[in-house]
Amino acid sequence: MHLSEELAESLKRIEAILDRLEAASERRLRQDQARGDIAAELRLMQDDRSRLAVELDQALARNEALANAQAEVSQRLQSVGTSLQTILARTEATVISSDEMSSVETPTLEALQVETLQVAASHGEAAHADTSPSERLVAPGGATPPERV
Template sequence: MADSAQNSLEDADRRLRLALERLESAVERRAERDAVLMNSDAELQRMAADRAKLAGQLDNALARAERLEQANREVSKRLVSVMEMIRAVLGGRKTG
């Protein structure tokens, strides 16, 4: 009986150690997955911040392009006006 009890204790001890090893492995895997998720969340937040920054820069660039387009139209109108004045002056000399 003593041998049987000893064998049962050793068997229980072995099963307990194996269960603890499995538990430790599971905890380590979970910690690794949690770390990956935290890194993913941090990367996602960085990407969102970059996106917001780029969106702001795009808005600024579009506004600047619109201002440049308006200035270009104004310059074109003035050039046409000046060319018409020059033609009128030159045309007046030829006829006068």
Template sequence: MITTLDDAMKRLESALGFLEASVSRRLEAEKSRGDLETELQLMQDDRARLAVELDGALTRLHRFEAATDDVSRRVRQAIGEVQGVLAQAGQFEREEG
């Protein structure tokens, strides 16, 4: 009977060891899953922040392009006016000379 009790205790200790190992693996898996969910949430937050920053950058780019087009138009207009004045000045010089 003592041998049977000793064997039963050894099997019980072995089963408890397996149970503890299983619980540890399960807890580690849950922790890992929680870490992955946290990482995913951080990545989604970063993606949302980057989308907002990209929208802002695109808005600034469109404003810059509009300003550049306006400046380019004004420079072409000024060049045309300067050329017109120079052409008129050249004609006046030829008539006088």
């Protein structure tokens, strides 16, 4: 039985070697799959990085454009503010006080019409005294305004 014991032992060793070979083969298969997954993940990351770089460039360009627009608007507002201050300073110098204003007579419509007729007569337009000033207006190019209905 010595031969059969040696044969049984050899078979056990062969089975153990085959088990280790199978385990190594499975490990290698999992590693290859993991490498494939890692490679796919790496490609996805590179695609994401490229997309994010483009988006960042666009955001930076938009930010720069907004900063330029803000600076221009700020400059324009400052210019308008300066102009308004100048206008206010000029009008303050010419404003009539409320006491002086009460003594100023406001002309009536009739007084303005009489004055208009007097000015027209002095310019030789007395023939048009029976028409209103808007009827005597002449449009650019010599056309007369439309007749009133």
